[in-house]
Each structure stands twice: as structure tokens, then as C-alpha cells.
Amino acid sequence: MKMEDFLQIKEKVAEGYLPQWVITDQEVYSLEQEKIFAKTWLFLGHESELKESGSFVTRMMADDPILLMKNKQGEIKAFLNSCTHRGTKLCTEDFGNKKTHTCPYHGWSYNTNGELIGIVAGNKIYGESMDKSEWGLRTVPRVESYQGMIFGNLDQNAISLEEYLGEMKWYFDIMLGRSDGGMEVTGVPQRWIAKANWKMTSENFNADPYHVQTTHRSAVEMKLTPTDPLYASYGHQVVLSNGHGINVITSATGRGANQYQGMPEDMWPMFEKNLSKDQLEVFSRVTNFVGGVFPNLSFLSSQSGTEGNKYNHLQFRVWRPLGPDKVEIWVWHMIDKALPKEYKEKSYRGFLATFGAAGTLEQDDTENWARIVEASQGRMARDRKLNYNNVVNYLMGFDNMEPDSEFPGPGIAYPTCYTDHVARSMHKYWLELIMKNLEVKANGS
Known part of the structure; x- marks a missing residue:
């Protein structure tokens, strides 16, 4: 790759595009291994394991x-x-x-x-x-x-984990530190291999509620999710430092159907003791938290069930790259230690029915990720000169949306989850790490 290739990527990302050829390019992938996965904090597991x-x-x-x-x-x-x-x-x-x-x-x-x-x-x-x-x-x-989550970094000189997480700690405190005793992992993480690129899988969770209504149409038809095509848009998409981001999804009324994501009322005093006023305000309104820590840790805090009732769960997932067109997916089910055993078991069953290798929603996503890879490997899609207008679109909210200064949490919050602000932030940070020191080398220094 030449410096002009990186400058072209930088120009297009600034304009709200991403050259499609970078998705499955082998040279790009090699640089990602060297400059991203060898330099950033990677999730290893939870202390309860x-x-x-x-x-x-x-x-x-x-x-x-x-x-x-x-x-x-x-x-x-x-x-x-x-x-x-x-x-x-x-x-x-x-x-x-x-x-x-x-x-x-x-x-x-x-x-x-x-x-x-x-x-x-x-x-x-x-x-x-x-x-x-x-x-x-x-x-x-x-x-x-941090909050029981164990990370490793191959770079001895890296900034501390807490500094790297930055504003994300505020949201992790809600999900991981809300109840006495914290969280625990159920069983062992599920693992399977998918035809996908790690950037696209991370982006899917961290930045893309827009796909829910179309990709997961079967869930709508089964009445597992609302029919309103905007239902995953309500709330805020929040851009955080270092390529991290979170979507705080609520509803058309600004509040989730169930306070504190339907958690039992006898847990509420713990939340009020362990969280700040602003954290309680966000937690009391949310339907789903979905987002991620750059580069390849994603999370979803939601409700699911198989017996007519829904139960809260928190899942963490790692997209381990096996190549530019393949990932190994690791998924942990996590639940509050303080919850009753019966609640935990029903939460786990609901989680397994919707996520994981056999989950209904998981299979929808996996199919689309494979199609991205398939469509990005040919000569036209990988043309670096952009002869075919060879970019993919990240223009949602690009020049028609202002942040919501009233949002109580940290970060830059936008008043809808149907926007590409977090995706563009991820691309900019990804490119910043990829290009680090390249310009110096190009000048012969």
C-alpha cells in the first residue's frame, strides 16, 4: 500500500464514506494486526470465571x-x-x-x-x-x-485501561455495578466461526440499530419486537472517546416499557444506592443498551424470553479476527449475582433462544455479514482507484443533526439511534491507529 491509498481513505472517511476495498483487503488486515490488535486493550474474560x-x-x-x-x-x-x-x-x-x-x-x-x-x-x-x-x-x-472485566494489552507503554475506556466507564457502571455483588458469567462463553469481517461485526452492534427493522423482520412478524419501523431509533446514540460508542434505546415516549429493564422491584433499592442520579435517570428509561469498546468488544443489555415473560440479561461478545473474511465469535451471558436462581435460569434460556450460534436473531446477522464479505472480494469492489464510485455510505446524520446538550450522560449524544455518528467515529479512530507513524516513515525519518 502507498501513502496515497491512506490519504484517499482519510479523505473519504472525512466525507462520510468508507472505500469498500478496505473491508477485506489482506494488506489492511496485516496492518490491523500490527497497529490495532497489538496496541489496544482486548477483553479476556470476567473475574467470576x-x-x-x-x-x-x-x-x-x-x-x-x-x-x-x-x-x-x-x-x-x-x-x-x-x-x-x-x-x-x-x-x-x-x-x-x-x-x-x-x-x-x-x-x-x-x-x-x-x-x-x-x-x-x-x-x-x-x-x-x-x-x-x-x-x-x-x-x-x-x-x-474494570468492574470485573479483565483486559489485556500487548503494548507495555499503552495508556491505562481506565483511561482507554474513558466515558464508557460511566455506562459500564450502570450495567456492571448497579447491584450488590456485581455480575457473574453463566456457564462458559459460546464460540463459533462466521464468514465476516471484524470491522463490520463490531460496527453492527456498536453503531447500527438501523438494521434491526429489516434484518430482524422475522422477529417483528413473530411479534417478538414492535412493528413500528422507528422503534430502534428512539433514544440517543452516544459517541465516546477512542472509537467507543453506545446506543441508549428507549421508545417513542422516551421511556422503556418496563422501568429498569424489567428488573424485579426488590432490586431497585440497590440501583438507587449504587448509581448516581443521572445514571438512574438513564437506566430507568432505557429499553436496550447496545454498543462497544474499540476494537472488537461489543455488548447488549436487553430483555428476552421464551415463555411469554421477558428477563434482563447482559451479553458481552468478542469478534476475534481470523482473517479479513473470517471471525471467531465469543459470547458471554452475564447476570446480576443478587438475582434469584429462577430468574437467572429463565434469563439464560431466553438469551439462548435469541442469541448465540442457534439464536434466531444471530442467524439473521450472520447471513448479512457473509454477504458483505462475498460482495467485497471481487475486482470491482476492491478497486483502490474508486473507478466504480467504490465507497459505502455512512451519511446518516452527517450534516443534518446536532447533539442533545440535555442528555445526562457523558459523551456526545445525538437524539436518535438512526445515525452513523458512532460508525464514523470508529472509522476515524481505526484510521488514526493504522496511519500512526506511517507518515514519518514515508518521509524517510
Whole structure:
């Protein structure tokens, strides 16, 4: 790629467009791995998944396999899931509890602090010269948590997680810190592979309620969602720092059908104790929170059910890139610890019926994501000279909408969720990271 290609992208993004060729371009994808996924905070899991000393889960940071575990001191540690002897993947289980992880290749073993504690026939074959303390597991450079959510960063010099989340913390406090005891993960995250580009999947959740009425038409016909074509537009789309964004969806009246997303009334005193006045105002009116943390963490706080009643749930999802045209989707179901067991179980069943690999709404989205990839891989769509007016449209609200200064939450809030403000913000931040230091190199410095 040449500097003129990046300048062209920058020009088009500023005008409210995105060149279609960047969606599935292999060179772009390679730059994303280097400049985005190796430099930003990536979601690894929730503290409730690591309940006891020795608990572990295996996760991925883009292409890097990660072993996340709790040591004897109750600290959460993250390591490259690779034996330091020959590089073999150390742990192949998704989760469990172990005091020691032993490599299946040559038997080297490590404790929960990642320290090398055992070498088969060590003294006989290595003598006294080998220092085991130099051969522990390689640590993820930065691991930090917010409201129980664990993130990792491969860049030792990155800004702190809290600084990176910025205004999003205010909204996370509503979703994750509203009740005593916080949230917990139900079961294990679902995982499956889809034909899709990670930018499009992130954008779908973070910035695009506009698709709901058409893509999920079957849900309308089954009377699972309202028939009003504007129903997902009511509320505010909020642009946040660092490419993050959230849609606070309400209704035509400005209030959701059920206060506090239909949560049991005996929970309300907790909300009033744990949240600020402005947070309570937003939470009391919302129907759905849907948004994301750049680059590839999305969330949806909504209600679903299979027995005539709806139950609140919070889902977090990671779009792990496997290439420019493929993602591995990870989805966590989360629920307030303080809720009764029966409520939690019904919430989980409703979630499974609508989201996840077999969910009715999930299948609608997956079909469209595959079609984007299919239509973006040919010669016409990938023409970098834009000979075919080769851009896709992000002009909703571009020059005909002003922010709502009365919205009580942080960020720049626009008075509808049918707008492309968050999508354009994501594209600008994506390009900022992609182009970082490129101009210096182009000048030969």
C-alpha cells in the first residue's frame, strides 16, 4: 500500500464514506494486526470465571493464545499459552482448575504464577547451569480490570485501561455495578466461526440499530419486537472517546416499557444506592443498551424470553479476527449475582433462544455479514482507484443533526439511534491507529 491509498481513505472517511476495498483487503488486515490488535486493550474474560485458586480459562488475543489463571494469592495472571521449552501450546482445555500445568510434549511444568517448577530429568540433562527462574511462562505485558472485566494489552507503554475506556466507564457502571455483588458469567462463553469481517461485526452492534427493522423482520412478524419501523431509533446514540460508542434505546415516549429493564422491584433499592442520579435517570428509561469498546468488544443489555415473560440479561461478545473474511465469535451471558436462581435460569434460556450460534436473531446477522464479505472480494469492489464510485455510505446524520446538550450522560449524544455518528467515529479512530507513524516513515525519518 502507498501513502496515497491512506490519504484517499482519510479523505473519504472525512466525507462520510468508507472505500469498500478496505473491508477485506489482506494488506489492511496485516496492518490491523500490527497497529490495532497489538496496541489496544482486548477483553479476556470476567473475574467470576476464576472463582478459586488454580482456576484457569484459555482465551485468545487475536492470534496469541492466552492462559488466564488465579494464583494462590488470589491474583489473576495472564500468560502466553506456550511452553518455553519448544513452544508447544501448554494448555488445551477451555477451563478448569489446576495447581500445575504440565506440557504434553516434554513434561515441563509451571505453577499458577507461571514459574517453571519441574523439568523431567532436569539435573541429569541440564546440570546445574540452567536457571529455571529464567524460563517461566511469558506474561502478557499489561493486564487490568474494570468492574470485573479483565483486559489485556500487548503494548507495555499503552495508556491505562481506565483511561482507554474513558466515558464508557460511566455506562459500564450502570450495567456492571448497579447491584450488590456485581455480575457473574453463566456457564462458559459460546464460540463459533462466521464468514465476516471484524470491522463490520463490531460496527453492527456498536453503531447500527438501523438494521434491526429489516434484518430482524422475522422477529417483528413473530411479534417478538414492535412493528413500528422507528422503534430502534428512539433514544440517543452516544459517541465516546477512542472509537467507543453506545446506543441508549428507549421508545417513542422516551421511556422503556418496563422501568429498569424489567428488573424485579426488590432490586431497585440497590440501583438507587449504587448509581448516581443521572445514571438512574438513564437506566430507568432505557429499553436496550447496545454498543462497544474499540476494537472488537461489543455488548447488549436487553430483555428476552421464551415463555411469554421477558428477563434482563447482559451479553458481552468478542469478534476475534481470523482473517479479513473470517471471525471467531465469543459470547458471554452475564447476570446480576443478587438475582434469584429462577430468574437467572429463565434469563439464560431466553438469551439462548435469541442469541448465540442457534439464536434466531444471530442467524439473521450472520447471513448479512457473509454477504458483505462475498460482495467485497471481487475486482470491482476492491478497486483502490474508486473507478466504480467504490465507497459505502455512512451519511446518516452527517450534516443534518446536532447533539442533545440535555442528555445526562457523558459523551456526545445525538437524539436518535438512526445515525452513523458512532460508525464514523470508529472509522476515524481505526484510521488514526493504522496511519500512526506511517507518515514519518514515508518521509524517510
